[in-house]
Amino acid sequence: xxxxxxxxxxxxxxxxxxxxxxxxxxxxxxxxxxxxxxxxxxxxxxxxxxxxxxxxxxxxxxxxxxxxxxxxxxxxxxxxxxxxxxxxxxxxxxxxxxxxxxxxxxxxxxxxxxxxxxxxxxxxxxxxxxxxxxxxxxxxxxxxxxxxxxxxxxxxxxxxxxxxxxxxxxxxxxxxxxxxxxxxxxxxxxxxxxxxxxxxxxxxxxxxxxxxxxx
Numbered sequence: 048x049x050x051x052x053x054x055x056x057x058x059x060x061x062x063x064x065x066x067x068x069x070x071x072x073x074x075x076x077x078x079x080x081x082x083x084x085x086x087x088x089x090x091x092x093x094x095x096x097x098x099x100x101x102x103x104x105x106x107x108x109x110x111x112x113x114x115x116x117x118x119x120x121x122x123x124x125x126x127x128x129x130x131x132x133x134x135x136x137x138x139x140x141x142x143x144x145x146x147x148x149x150x151x152x153x154x155x156x157x158x159x160x161x162x163x164x165x166x167x168x169x170x171x172x173x174x175x176x177x178x179x180x181x182x183x184x185x186x187x188x189x190x191x192x193x194x195x196x197x198x199x200x201x202x203x204x205x206x207x208x209x210x211x212x213x214x215x216x217x218x219x220x221x222x223x224x225x226x227x228x229x230x231x232x233x234x235x236x237x238x239x240x241x242x243x244x245x246x247x248x249x250x251x252x253x254x255x256x257x258x259x260x261x262x
Contacts, residue, residue, distance in 0.1 A: 082138035082187045083223050083235070094224050094236035103132035103224050104139065104189075106242035111201065111216060116249035118205030124244055126218040127196040136189040137235075139222035140182040145201060148213035148245075157214060160207040166198040173200065189222075203248065215243040 083091065094103075110124035126143065130136055143165055145157045164173040165183045176183050176199070186195060201216050220240045225233055 085140060088138065088140070088221060088223055088237050091223065091235055091237040094238045101132075102240060103130065103134075103136060103238060104220055104222055104240040105129045105131050106218055106220060106240045108216065108218060108242045108244035111244040111246055113245070113247055114249060115201075115203055115246045117203045117207040119203070119249075121200040121202045123198065123200045124216065125196055126199055126216075126242060126244075127194055128218070128220055128240065128242075129194040130189045130191055132224065133191050134225065135191060137187065137223040137225065139186040139189055139220050141184040141186065141197070142182045142219045142221075143176045143197070143199060143217065144219070145214060145216045147211050148215065157203075157211070159204070160211065161201065161203050161214075163199060163201050163216065168195060168197075207248070211248045213245065213247055215245050217244075218242045 106126070106128045108124060108126050112122055115122060128139070128141070143163060145161050145163050147157050147160075163176040165176045166173050167184050183197070184195075189195070197218070199216065203211075218241070222238055222240070223235060224238050225235050
């Protein structure tokens with residue numbers, strides 16, 4: 048069974064829940080379009096190719112080992128996002144979380160079986176990344192060509208159950224964009240860019256087996 052890209056992204060409403068205001072806020076210098084709140088962002092129409100022409104934000108994940116064992120300590124990786132749109136992006140809500148790859152249940156979060164910590168630019172020390180929400184950061188006025196990197200570290204707990212064969216560490220960014228639209232008029236819209244770092248779990252000799260969904 049090889050690694051595979053899975054549809055593990057939760058809804059925008061879940062990721063942009065009320066905790067957004069508590070996240071680290073980064074503001075780029077210079078004028079920028081209106082930065083919607085989390086609630087305003089979810090109410091915007093989704094961007095289309097006619098609006099923006101191409102993906103505006105490039106997300107990448109690097110450094111996570113492909114093989115991880117329960118209880119074998121922290122594994123560091125770097126997640127980054129780059130504005131490749133050629134225009135300033137009003138706001139981006141950045142979330143990070145680990146998931147497990149399973150069949151038929153939407154690839155749920157790893158929950159108590161793992162830990163994910165993040166070190167955001169300008170912050171001192173590591174802090175836990177919440178599961179799905181709130182975001183780890185809110186970035187306003189991201190200028191063209193700007194890149195922001197987040198250091199992360201991930202571990203599987205020693206008591207992780209057998210059956211967790213594959214997983215991903217995700218960086219999920221919901222953001223506002225402004226495109227001319229088919230009419231040539233400026234039109235605010237929302238986009239999502241996702242990066243994932245897949246891993247394979249070494250078998251656990253001590254943990255209990257995972258209970259199948261619905262079982």
